[in-house]
Amino acid sequence: MNAGTPRSITPIAVVAGSGIDLLPLLDRVEREEFFDDIPGLASSTAEGHQGRFVQGRCGPLPVIVQCGRLHVYEGLSIKNVTATVDALASFGARTIMFTNAAGGLRPEMRPGDLLAVERVRPMPCRAWPVAPDCIEPAFTVRGCRHTGDYMWVHGPCYETRAEIVALQRLDGAAVGMSTAPELVRAHALGIRAAVVSCITNNCCEHRPLTHTDVLHTARHASASITALIRDALPMLAQA
Numbered sequence: 243m244n245a246g247t248p249r250s251i252t253p254i255a256v257v258a259g260s261g262i263d264l265l266p267l268l269d270r271v272e273r274e275e276f277f278d279d280i281p282g283l284a285s286s287t288a289e290g291h292q293g294r295f296v297q298g299r300c301g302p303l304p305v306i307v308q309c310g311r312l313h314v315y316e317g318l319s320i321k322n323v324t325a326t327v328d329a330l331a332s333f334g335a336r337t338i339m340f341t342n343a344a345g346g347l348r349p350e351m352r353p354g355d356l357l358a359v360e361r362v363r364p365m366p367c368r369a370w371p372v373a374p375d376c377i378e379p380a381f382t383v384r385g386c387r388h389t390g391d392y393m394w395v396h397g398p399c400y401e402t403r404a405e406i407v408a409l410q411r412l413d414g415a416a417v418g419m420s421t422a423p424e425l426v427r428a429h430a431l432g433i434r435a436a437v438v439s440c441i442t443n444n445c446c447e448h449r450p451l452t453h454t455d456v457l458h459t460a461r462h463a464s465a466s467i468t469a470l471i472r473d474a475l476p477m478l479a480q481a
Contacts, residue, residue, distance in 0.1 A: 262464050268305060271296055324424055373394075
């Protein structure tokens with residue numbers, strides 16, 4: 243083993259949020275499986291979520307790209323939503339970097355900005371009555387323009403003005419409809435995880451927003467997210 247080769251060959255998993263394309267992270271593709279191919283996994287029905295795992299290499303490092311995810315608002319249980327984390331664990335992943343599309347709760351945030359999430363805070367939800375008040379990622383990712391708390395809501399509706407004000411008063415930095423259940427499951431399985439949010443819109447600007455707008459911004463930000471993760475991989479592999 244030479245000095246530049248990481249000791250661990252455990253694959254690192256990256257999860258792509260709505261409209262985010264992380265496949266360019268792979269210099270070589272070795273295997274592909276759809277959610278439907280794996281017992282216990284539901285099909286992804288949300289637009290912008292392909293519902294597949296692609297395994298390959300980023301340089302010398304084994305990487306699993308999860309293209310899309312499952313959500314509670316698709317009518318799924320928390321167990322259904324977090325089954326993708328179990329699948330990644332079965333592939334050998336012990337580190338996961340979750341990405342997601344989120345609305346910015348700070349006036350200075352602009353579409354395409356990246357947020358290194360310091361805490362994930364689920365809002366009350368009947369579908370998840372035992373949700374923790376706060377989940378802390380194992381580490382934060384360097385190189386993002388912002389840091390702060392990601393507020394999880396059930397969805398799929400975008401927040402009202404009153405809800406936005408309430409989330410801001412709770413010192414939330416961004417709001418979205420994914421990641422929280424998966425992060426809890428990762429912790430339960432002993433998997434190290436981090437979260438990066440792509441700000442697709444500023445909630446302080448009161449104008450109509452569609453899922454098409456979210457996907458468009460996420461696609462355009464994919465290159466910067468991919469570059470951020472590529473820079474972080476060597477450190478993650480050695481951790």
